[in-house]
Amino acid sequence: MxxxxxxxxxxxxxDRVGIVDISRGIRQVGRICCDDACAGHHEDGAGCHHAGCTCHG
Incomplete structure (x- = not known):
């Protein structure tokens, strides 16, 4: 094995194509996100603040 x-x-x-280190990611039920904005489903309309990323959920 x-x-x-x-x-x-x-x-x-x-919307995000980037990867996240599992040990540093923000964990939710069945999800791992790179940033608070992504983890919060972009409720305030903000992106994830990573250079060059245009995600807004």
């Missing part, structure tokens, strides 16, 4: 350690995942925001 082979064991694989997953350390990164795509941010759960549908």
């Amino acid at each position: 082979i064991s694989v350690a997953v350390e990164q995942a795509k941010c759960a925001c549908p």
Whole structure:
């Protein structure tokens, strides 16, 4: 049996194409997000504040 350690995942925001370190991500039920804005479904309309990213959920 082979064991694989997953350390990164795509941010759960549908607009965001970036990845996040699982140990640093913001965890929600079944989701890992890169930023508070993504984790909050962009309720205030703000993006994730990562350079070059235009996500707004």
